Amino acid sequence: MAFYVDTILFIVKQYEEEITYKLLSQKLIDSGYYWRFNVNVILRADSKTQMESLAIGVNNGIIKPDEARNELDRPIADGGDRLYANGNYIPLTLAGKQYGAVVDSEGGEE
Known part of the structure; x- marks a missing residue:
């Protein structure tokens, strides 16, 4: 290094x-x-570390699944061109509202 x-x-x-x-x-x-x-x-790290690193990037919406697959020389997959993030992370002001009405990004109901 x-x-x-x-x-x-x-x-x-x-x-x-x-x-x-x-x-x-x-x-x-x-x-x-x-x-x-x-x-x-x-x-490049060992395959376990590389897989964990790519999984963290995909799970946190930093890289797209297809970008991770490209790093591993794998073909692209359907739906792999979108960012995904863990749905458990929400602003504190929206806590509990996920079970009720649809809420916009500002916390107001739509």
């Missing part, structure tokens, strides 16, 4: 900036395009 942070990361960042500058037009750069290497391969 120290080698990655102290050595590789700096070099990779320089390559990304140089490639962006030399291969992309100014119009593309102004539109937000840039070159980026996927260095997550260096940080």
Whole structure:
């Protein structure tokens, strides 16, 4: 990890900036395009840790199921392009209302 942070990361960042500058037009750069290497391969963990990490990301609505499947080189699945989150997390002001009327995001009934 120290080698990655102290050595590789700096070099990779320089390559990304140089490639962006030399291969992309100014119009593309102004539109937000840039070159980026996927260095997550260096940080890959054992399969159990990787699965737990991806499951946490999906369960907390951070990544989509298809993105997690892509990390594992698996094909996309129906419904995998949506974010999902644990329904047990609600604002305190809405506690108990999930059993009654439909409530909007501001806490008011619809």
